[in-house]
Amino acid sequence: MGSGGRAVAAVLMAATAVLGAVGAPAAVAAVAAPEGAKAGQQARxxxxxxxxPYPIGTTALHLTDTAREDPWQPGHRRELMISLWYPTSxxxxxxxxxxYMTPAAGEHFGGPSGVGLINYGAEPGSTDxxxxxxxxxxxxxxxxxxxxxxxxYSPGLGDPRAWGTALVEDLASRGYVVVTVDHTYEASEVxxxxGELAASVLPGMLGQPDLDIGAVLRKAMAARVDDTRFVLDQLAGLGGRTGLPTGLAGALDLDRVGMVGHSAGGFTAxxxxHDDPRIAAGINLDGQLHFPGPDGRNGVFxxxxxxxxxxxxxxxxxxxSDDSGDYRxxxxxxxxxxxxxxxxxDLTLTGSRHGSYTDGQSLLPQIARQGALTADRLRADVGDxxxxxxxxxxxxxxxxxFDRWLRGHDDHxxxxxxxxxxxxxxxx
Incomplete structure (x- = not known):
C-alpha cells in the first residue's frame, strides 16, 4: 500500500474508532489453513x-427511494441494495x-482502495x-x-452488508427472515x-485537512436511519413486486420486527x-452512541x-477493546x-476485539494462516x-x-x- 493509501487508512481508522475501536494486541490461537491452500495462491x-434446522435461501433487491436525494451524491435519487435471507425446503x-461477494465487489474489497479491507488490514490482492x-x-x-x-441487519462504517453473513445465515436457519442493508457510498462498495459498482466516498472525504469528522459521522448515521426506514416501507409492499422467490413476500411478519447491527450498524439499530416504532427490539454489537463535535456538551455529541x-x-x-465493555x-x-x-x-465478550462480532472472527484467522494478514493485526482485530x-x-x-422478544420463547x-x-x- 502506498503512502496515500496508508494516510487514508489511518484517518479512516480514527473515524471508525468513534463507533467502536480496535483494541490492543493479545495472544491468539493458531488457525488451520483451508485444505488445499498453496504458496502463491490467493488465500481462501x-x-x-x-x-x-432450516436450509437457507437468499435473494438480492435493488431499491430506489424516489422521494429522497442521495446525501453523498447530490442530484441523484437514493439507491440501495438489500438481501433477504430466509428458510427454504x-x-x-x-x-x-x-x-459471498460478486467478482467486482470482491476485487474492490480486496484491493488497495477497498475501505473494508483497509479496516481489517489484509494485504491487497491477497484474498479471494x-x-x-x-x-x-x-x-x-x-x-x-x-x-x-x-x-x-446493518454493517459497520465502511463495511459491506456481506460482512455479517455468518450471523445472518444462522438467524435465517433458525426461522427468521433477515434483511441486510448496504449503505451506498459509505460501504466500501455496493x-x-x-453490474454497476458504487464505491465509498469516505476515503476522498477523510483526506481533507479541515474535515469535521463528527459532522461526517452524524451525516452517515442520519443517512443510515433514513435508509433503514425506507427499507421497512419497501418490505411492506413486497407483495406487489414481481420476480420474488415463491412465497417470500407472504413469509414476512412485519408486526414482529427486530434489528441488529455492528459498530455504526449498532448505532443504526x-x-x-428510537425513531420508528415498527422496530420492537434491537441489538447493538459494539457500536458507540456518541460523536465528537464542537456542538456537543464538553465536545461530545x-x-x-x-x-x-x-x-x-x-x-x-x-x-x-480498550473503550468498550461495561456501559459505564x-x-x-x-x-x-x-x-x-x-x-x-449489557454483555462483554472477554478476549474479543471490535471485529469479533463480524465475519472477521471466522475469516481473518483463516487468511492470516495463509500469510494474507499479520499476526499482530489479526490480534488487534479479533483478540485472543x-x-x-x-x-x-x-x-x-x-x-x-430475538426468540424472547419476537417469538415469546425464553431460554433464560x-x-x-x-x-x-x-x-x-x-x-x-
Missing amino acids: AWLPEPTG RPAGPADRAP WSGIRTHARTDAPALPGGRRPVVL AFTD LQTM LPTVAEDGLDRPFLLMGTG RQPGWNALWQHSTGWHA IRPGRAELATRSYVASF LLDGPSPRFPEMAYEG
Whole structure:
C-alpha cells in the first residue's frame, strides 16, 4: 500500500474508532489453513455452518427511494441494495451456493482502495473474497408455514452488508427472515444488479485537512436511519413486486420486527428503533452512541436515542477493546442505560476485539494462516478468544434475545451470567 493509501487508512481508522475501536494486541490461537491452500495462491476461507434446522435461501433487491436525494451524491435519487435471507425446503449444494461477494465487489474489497479491507488490514490482492461461498441457495422458494419474524441487519462504517453473513445465515436457519442493508457510498462498495459498482466516498472525504469528522459521522448515521426506514416501507409492499422467490413476500411478519447491527450498524439499530416504532427490539454489537463535535456538551455529541432512552427491549454487546465493555465506560451507552425504561442488558465478550462480532472472527484467522494478514493485526482485530467460541456465543445470545422478544420463547440465557458461556460477562 502506498503512502496515500496508508494516510487514508489511518484517518479512516480514527473515524471508525468513534463507533467502536480496535483494541490492543493479545495472544491468539493458531488457525488451520483451508485444505488445499498453496504458496502463491490467493488465500481462501469459508464461513461457519449455520446451527438452525432450516436450509437457507437468499435473494438480492435493488431499491430506489424516489422521494429522497442521495446525501453523498447530490442530484441523484437514493439507491440501495438489500438481501433477504430466509428458510427454504432444500439445502444448497456445493455448486449452487450463493457467492459471498460478486467478482467486482470482491476485487474492490480486496484491493488497495477497498475501505473494508483497509479496516481489517489484509494485504491487497491477497484474498479471494468472491470465491467464498455462503450456505444459501439463490432465489430458492420460501419454506411454507406462515409468517416469520423479520430482523434487519446493518454493517459497520465502511463495511459491506456481506460482512455479517455468518450471523445472518444462522438467524435465517433458525426461522427468521433477515434483511441486510448496504449503505451506498459509505460501504466500501455496493454491487448493483445491473453490474454497476458504487464505491465509498469516505476515503476522498477523510483526506481533507479541515474535515469535521463528527459532522461526517452524524451525516452517515442520519443517512443510515433514513435508509433503514425506507427499507421497512419497501418490505411492506413486497407483495406487489414481481420476480420474488415463491412465497417470500407472504413469509414476512412485519408486526414482529427486530434489528441488529455492528459498530455504526449498532448505532443504526438503536437510533432507528428510537425513531420508528415498527422496530420492537434491537441489538447493538459494539457500536458507540456518541460523536465528537464542537456542538456537543464538553465536545461530545449525544444522539437522541441516548438522551431520550428506549421503552422497548435492547441489548448492548461489547468487546475487550480498550473503550468498550461495561456501559459505564461510554457516555452514549451510559446515557441510554440511565434514560431507558424498556428491558435491557449489557454483555462483554472477554478476549474479543471490535471485529469479533463480524465475519472477521471466522475469516481473518483463516487468511492470516495463509500469510494474507499479520499476526499482530489479526490480534488487534479479533483478540485472543477462540473463533469457534466467539461465534457460538454471539449467535446464541443474539438468537436468545430475538426468540424472547419476537417469538415469546425464553431460554433464560439472558437472565444473568451463564456457565455455558464463561467468556461472556453480564451486566443486567
